Amino acid sequence: MDTETTVQNTERKAPAMALVDTTQESDVRPVFAVKGLTLRFGGLTSLNNLDIEMHRGEILAVIGPNGAGKTSLFNSLTGVYRPQEGTITAVPRTGAKEISVIGHPIHKLNRAGIARTFQNIRLFPALTVLENVQVAVESTQKSGAIGAMLRSPRQRREALAADSLARSLLAEVGLAGCENDLATSLSYGAQRRLEIARALATDPGVLLLDEPAAGTNPNEKAELAELIRRINREHDVSVLLIEHDMQMVMSIADRIVVLNFGKKIAEGMPTEIQNDPEVIAAYLGTSSSDDQVLAEVTGKIAAHAESPKDNAVRVKALAVAGLDVRYGTIPALKSISFHVNEGEIVAFLGANGAGKTTTQQTISGLVRPTSGTITYRGKPISGRPAHELISEGICHVPEGRHVFPRMSVLENLQMGAYRFRLVDTAAIEHVFELFPRLAERKHQLAGTLSGGEQQMLAIGRALMGRPSLLLLDEPSMGLAPLVVQDIFSIIEQINAEGVTVLLVEQNAAQALSIADRAYVLENGCIALEGTGRELLADSRIREVYLGESVC
Structure with a gap:
């Protein structure tokens, strides 16, 4: 498909013509220039004085552990969020006038040449594959609703052009022959490609892809990587990519920016990033080149191993066998089996999207398994709702804390004891002993707490349910x-007081330093298992997190 010729033969380019310099001279200005960007949500700082430049024509990947600020950056670049400090300027198309992103309406940013996909697919489920792309084309055309009602000559010409362009784009992404299928009937990987086709239908100068490979199988990932390269090189579209599949990132990115705690900690070529000590520290919780830190962590593990729990004979508290979980057609967990003994701390490690959170949500009753069994203290609990499992002593602290922001700290703790007729004041005092900062702020609204304080409150609220098994995400x-x-x-x-802990954590060194045992998930399967000391010394941990072969 000759995209440039097709676009020039339609009238849909008119809204952007005022921004385009028809001299077509080489434009060395950055696609995005981010300076001093700070974004806060109440007491949480998501982006902290961030500076980033995106070069024209490149594939730039933004990576980082959970909570690093990647999606917050995307939402700021596309006008979804309005940062409190800093500036974002953009020149999406070659020769266009520079625009200020902050305060610009989202639809105008799209017309200026900024297009994106979403972490969670957002297709129009009741429309066909072709109609999903036609909607995007028609949003750039001039005839509008009145022209459509009157069936004006311009509208008829634009409708033909929209149909032709939509079909060409579908062929470009490998969906020719699926035009009349409902969007939701496609496989997950095909839905991802459809979302990219819809974004391309707006004729972007820069395409932002938020985890495009999430939930896809290896063959689909390979096809997707090739598609992204083709879009970038053949259609002259700059690509900004958030992706947790490190092998894919390392294979297609020209440059990589690494975020942690809302700050840029590294920037460079893929090989430079793979060997950057600060990047390794961000993903694994320690630098593999920092002998002192590694010795400290290894020492903690050795001390932990040399202080076994009182019960010499291990009794299984939780047993999971053949657990399979699917979200529609997407496999999230693939027949995994594991166990947690009474009194243990067991850690689940792995890159983002590996299936760690799904594992915990299935155990706590938030997600129903497709197949497999879960037993707790001899009782089958597969598929039981979450409120029933709390009565069995299973309490879950979900990722993201989820405190009640308009309730006080004290009221949040009282909500954690809702299953009891009376709130045990001794239990509240025990939480305050564990977290003295919460005692100081017990009448403060939870939404105004810092991130660390909210995490303390979320754990304290779970403890009010008197758990025997605590799930921490x-x-x-x-x-x-x-x-x-x-x-x-x-x-x-908490564990020393007799509570069994199942810990999901991306900070591998910290988790391994306190865990009795650990499992490493990769693409919904258990890739590794062992003691903390064994896994810390296993070079394959780094491969799982950073997509690098160290064998």
């Missing part, structure tokens, strides 16, 4: 290092 996400140390020390203390 990414307790270190988005927290400062000193706060992370506090949280992990308290997790050890």
Whole structure:
């Protein structure tokens, strides 16, 4: 398909013509220039004085652990969020006038040449594959609703052009022959490609892709990587990519920017990023080149291993066998089996999208398994609703904390004890002993707390349910290092009081330093398992997180 010729033969380019310099001279201005960008949500700082430039014609990947600020950056670049400080300027198309993104309506940014896809697919489910793309083409055309009602000559010409362009784009992304299928009937990978075709239908100068490979199988990922290269090189579209599949990122990115705690910690070529100590520290919780830090963590693991729990004979508290979970056609967990013994801390590690959160949500009753069994203390609990499992002693602290923002700290804790007729004041006092900062702020609204304080409150609220099994999902996400140390020390203390802990964590070194055992998930399967000491020394951990073969 000759996209340039097709576009010139339609009238849909008119809204953007005022921005385009027809001299077509080489334009070396950055596609995006981000300076001093700061974005806050209440007490949480999502982006912190961030500076980034995107060069024209490149594939730029933005990576980082959970809570690093990647999606917040995307939403700021596309006008969804309005940062409190800093500037974003953009020159999406070659020769266009520079625009200020902050304060610009989303639809005008799209017309200026900024297009995006979403982390969670947002197709029009009741429309066909062809209609999904035609909607995007028609949004750039001039005839509008009145012209469509009157069937004016211009509208008829534009409708033919929209149909032709939509079909060409579908062929470009490998969906020829699916035009009349409902969008939701496609496989997950095909739906991802359809979303890209719809974005391309707006004739972007820059395409932002938010986790395009999430939920796709290896063959679909390979096809997607080739499609992104083709869009970039043959159609002269700059690509900004958030992706957690590190092998894919390393294979297609020209440059990589790494975020952590809302700050840029590294920038460079893929090979430079793979070997950057600060990047390794962000993903694994310690630098593989920092012998002192590694010795400290290994020492903690050794001390943990040399202090076994009182019960010499292990009794299984939780047993999971052949667990399979699917979201529609997307496999999230693939027949995994594991167990957690009474009194243990067991960690689940792995890159984003590996299936860690799904594992916990299935155990706690938030997600129904497709197949497999889950037993807790001898009772089958597969498929039971979450409120029933709380009565069995299973309490879940979800990723993202999910405190009640308009309730006080004290009221949040009282909500954690809702299953009891009376709130145990001794239980509240125990939470305040574990988290003295919460005692100081017990009448403060939860939404005004810092991120670390909200995490403390979420754990404290779960403890009010008197758990025997505590599920913790990414307790270190988005927290400062000193706060992370506090949280992990308290997790050890909770465990010492007799609570079994199943910990999902991306900070591998921290998790392994307190865990009795750990499992490493990759693409919905258990790739590795062992003790903390064994896994910390296993070079394959780094491969799982950074997509690098170290064998």
